[in-house]
Amino acid sequence: xxxxxxxxxxxxxxxxxxxxxxxxxxxxxxxxxxxxxxxxxxxxxxxxxxxxxxxxxxxxxxxxxxxxxxxxxxxxxxxxxxxxxxxxxxxxxxxxxxxxxxxxxxxxxxxxxxxxxxxxxxxxxxxxxxxxxxxxxxxxxxxxxxxxxxxxxxxxxxxxxxxxxxxxxxxxxxxxxxxxxxxxxxxxxxxxxxxxxxxxxxxxxxxxxxxxxxxxxxxxxxxxxxxxxxxxxxxxxxxxxxxxxxxxxxxxxxxxxxxxxxxxxxxxxxxxxxxxxxxxxxxxxxxxxxxxxxxxxxxxxxxxxxxxxxxxxxxxx
Amino acid sequence: xxxxxxxxxxxxxxxxxxxxxxxxxxxxxxxxxxxxxxxxxxxxxxxxxxxxxxxxxxxxxxxxxxxxxxxxxxxxxxxxxxxxxxxxxxxxxxxxxxxxxxxxxxxxxxxxxxxxxxxxxxxxxxxxxxxxxxxxxxxxxxxxxxxxxxxxxxxxxxxxxxxxxxxxxxxxxxxxxxxxxxxxxxxxxxxxxxxxxxxxxxxxxxxxxxxxxxxxxxxxxxxxxxxxxxxxxxxxxxxxxxxxxxxxxxxxxxxxxxxxxxxxxxxxxxxxxxxxxxxxxxxxxxxxxxxxxxxxxxxxxxxxxxxxxxxxxxxxxxxxxxxxxxxxxxxxxxxxxxxxxxxxxxxxxxxxxxxxxxxxxxxxxxxxxxxxxxxxxxxxxxxxx
Ligand SMILES: Nc1ncnc2c1ncn2[C@@H]1O[C@H](COP(=O)(O)OP(=O)(O)OP(=O)(O)O)[C@@H](O)[C@H]1O
Ligand code: SF4
Ligand SMILES: [Mg+2]
Numbered sequence: 001x002x003x004x005x006x007x008x009x010x011x012x013x014x015x016x017x018x019x020x021x022x023x024x025x026x027x028x029x030x031x032x033x034x035x036x037x038x039x040x041x042x043x044x045x046x047x048x049x050x051x052x053x054x055x056x057x058x059x060x061x062x063x064x065x066x067x068x069x070x071x072x073x074x075x076x077x078x079x080x081x082x083x084x085x086x087x088x089x090x091x092x093x094x095x096x097x098x099x100x101x102x103x104x105x106x107x108x109x110x111x112x113x114x115x116x117x118x119x120x121x122x123x124x125x126x127x128x129x130x131x132x133x134x135x136x137x138x139x140x141x142x143x144x145x146x147x148x149x150x151x152x153x154x155x156x157x158x159x160x161x162x163x164x165x166x167x168x169x170x171x172x173x174x175x176x177x178x179x180x181x182x183x184x185x186x187x188x189x190x191x192x193x194x195x196x197x198x199x200x201x202x203x204x205x206x207x208x209x210x211x212x213x214x215x216x217x218x219x220x221x222x223x224x225x226x227x228x229x230x231x232x233x234x235x236x237x238x239x240x241x242x243x244x245x246x247x248x249x250x251x252x253x254x255x256x257x258x259x260x261x262x263x264x265x266x267x268x269x270x271x272x273x274x275x276x277x278x279x280x281x282x283x284x285x286x287x288x289x290x291x292x293x294x295x296x297x298x299x300x301x302x303x304x305x306x307x308x309x310x311x312x313x314x315x316x317x
Numbered sequence: 318x319x320x321x322x323x324x325x326x327x328x329x330x331x332x333x334x335x336x337x338x339x340x341x342x343x344x345x346x347x348x349x350x351x352x353x354x355x356x357x358x359x360x361x362x363x364x365x366x367x368x369x370x371x372x373x374x375x376x377x378x379x380x381x382x383x384x385x386x387x388x389x390x391x392x393x394x395x396x397x398x399x400x401x402x403x404x405x406x407x408x409x410x411x412x413x414x415x416x417x418x419x420x421x422x423x424x425x426x427x428x429x430x431x432x433x434x435x436x437x438x439x440x441x442x443x444x445x446x447x448x449x450x451x452x453x454x455x456x457x458x459x460x461x462x463x464x465x466x467x468x469x470x471x472x473x474x475x476x477x478x479x480x481x482x483x484x485x486x487x488x489x490x491x492x493x494x495x496x497x498x499x500x501x502x503x504x505x506x507x508x509x510x511x512x513x514x515x516x517x518x519x520x521x522x523x524x525x526x527x528x529x530x531x532x533x534x535x536x537x538x539x540x541x542x543x544x545x546x547x548x549x550x551x552x553x554x555x556x557x558x559x560x561x562x563x564x565x566x567x568x569x570x571x572x573x574x575x576x577x578x579x580x581x582x583x584x585x586x587x588x589x590x591x592x593x594x595x596x597x598x599x600x601x602x603x604x605x606x607x608x609x610x611x612x613x614x615x616x617x618x619x620x621x622x623x624x625x626x627x628x629x630x631x632x633x634x635x636x637x638x639x640x641x642x643x644x645x646x647x648x649x650x651x652x653x654x655x656x657x658x659x660x661x662x663x664x665x666x667x668x669x670x671x672x673x674x675x676x677x678x679x680x681x682x683x684x685x686x687x688x689x690x691x692x693x694x695x696x697x698x699x700x701x702x
Pocket of ligand 2: 583621627630631653654655656
């Protein structure tokens with residue numbers, strides 16, 4: 001187990017280096033001079049001034065040197081300064097990361113809370129009316145793009161019913177109530193697709209599991225249906241779900257980008273958007289690396305969850 | 318040959334005379350409705366069983382043994398299934414009980430052991446738990462008491478070092494050990510009726526004998542009634558009191574197990590006997606397999622279902638399905654127009670031999686082989702251990 005974690009850690013380091021280097025190269029070979037982000041348009045014709053800024057920001061050094069410098073700083077927690085605001089990137093990220101993180105955590109947590117019982121139930125009632133109804137709804141939820149869900153939710157719950165704010169964000173420090181109110185609609189917009197996916201995945205595994213012989217022998221013991229469903233049926237049906245959740249959290253980063261934009265949430269996704277538009281390469285670089293790290297962590301977490309779910313894996317490790 | 322009307326089967330063995338009837342199955346039919354048509358898996362089975370006795374149900378794969386056992390238990394046959402007839406357990410018709418009432422009998426009064434110990438235990442649940450949960454479902458015991466009882470049960474079914482094995486997962490145990498766990502669980506609430514559906518088919522031969530001996534011992538000690546389902550007559554030889562031979566969803570012969578072996582009436586039973594593995598044969602001698610395949614249950618032949626494979630088949634067999642009738646007074650019954658050992662049977666055999674009927678020729682050949690190796694046909698010489 002600790003050996004596995006050590007291997008994972010090594011892999012994380014290698015992945016981060018590769019990804020950050022590729023991003024670094026990528027942002028540098030793209031058309032557009034990063035120095036333009038630093039200087040007002042009218043000053044861009046002033047060759048001498050431009051050269052001075054280039055020198056100041058180290059933009060004239062060879063790419064490898066610059067990358068090395070960036071990496072050296074990054075290891076110490078300094079991700080450079082934003083080319084647009086001049087502020088330390090690290091500060092901005094520590095400010096924004098919790099917002100995106102909360103959004104995603106609430107979305108995933110909420111969708112699992114709904115999808116696990118729903119998937120188990122529809123699998124158990126396969127082909128019955130309740131199953132057909134719920135599965136039909138899930139199919140519909142699956143075909144809705146995130147921003148459409150978001151718009152519908154804003155219209156109904158914010159503009160019509162005034163239950164939640166339409167846009168903006170209240171930090172946890174502003175109080176739990178307001179915070180939860182502002183996370184509700186964006187998280188729900190993300191969760192609806194997730195619920196649909198997870199319900200379907202769990203349902204089909206559940207159907208397969210319930211055909212297993214050990215379910216029949218559990219029945220023959222006179223155990224109740226509920227006990228059989230959750231004690232014998234659920235665990236063996238969770239493995240695909242765990243895989244899919246792990247993968248989907250990756251996709252969710254893309255989804256939260258759209259949602260942060262739509263709900264005007266000051267999270268990382270929104271910042272990545274503007275950073276790309278403004279050619280704020282330092283920011284793009286930092287956020288990309290962060291997403292990579294997050295990806296690898298989610299992957300490792302997925303493997304740990306496998307162990308929790310399946311005692312056979314635990315035993316052999 | 319007199320056609321008997323009484324639907325039940327009473328054994329003559331002396332020790333059974335005092336026993337009360339625990340199970341009476343009457344005219345049980347079970348059909349699956351499939352896209353290609355109605356599949357009649359069980360077609361009018363009747364028998365009765367006295368408390369404390371053991372019954373073997375024998376037949377090839379697909380003959381409806383498992384469906385029969387599950388129909389009696391009302392266990393999970395799916396939504397496209399229709400069962401009719403009745404199965405009286407202690408006087409109550411199981412087929413008319415609600416699911417709730419049935420669940421109270423499952424595992425307490427009636428228990429079942431399944432064929433494949435690899436798949437009949439949940440691979441993700443510790444074996445001890447799988448016994449304990451059974452106890453706790455039906456008995457008002459706390460965790461510690463349940464664990465102690467589970468340990469006692471595991472010891473009783475001879476699992477060595479049960480104390481340390483109780484927290485193992487199924488895949489950490491051998492097939493035989495797992496089947497012992499299943500047996501322990503089945504016995505947990507002291508059922509009065511135990512179905513064992515091919516409990517040893519998935520195990521190798523030595524383990525098979527141990528498990529069968531264990532089951533027989535438990536059955537006798539607990540005065541439990543047991544139904545042993547198998548495709549191998551050798552498994553029940555010398556073990557069960559009575560035998561019921563099934564073919565294509567019907568009972569074709571029933572009698573005390575001794576009678577089945579000594580006074581075989583039905584050609585199908587005879588064929589099954591020829592296919593019992595024999596220890597005196599060289600280990601790789603192919604078994605005298607029964608010519609042909611069992612009929613597809615959606616498209617049964619007219620007349621006797623065994624007619625396409627029977628070495629004694631006559632025109633009458635294609636026209637009329639022989640009824641199950643008593644032979645003599647011993648409760649022996651058989652469903653055949655030309656029962657084994659009768660003159661009519663011998664004449665039919667000669668006739669088919671001269672007509673060079675393939676299955677008849679195959680039987681004649683294997684008889685020759687047996688004669689030259691000095692083994693009387695139709696008697697198992699291994700099997701009974
Ligand atoms: N759930 C089901 N749906 C449709 N047909 C079924 C189902 N279960 C069993 N059958 C059919 O019913 C017939 C009898 O099956 P059954 O399982 O009782 O045979 P068996 O005698 O137990 O054989 P085996 O030795 O293979 O266990 C077979 O033709 C089988 O295909
Ligand atoms: S002799 Fe006729 S009735 Fe008897 S088993 Fe053969 S085919 Fe059936
Ligand atoms: Mg079977």
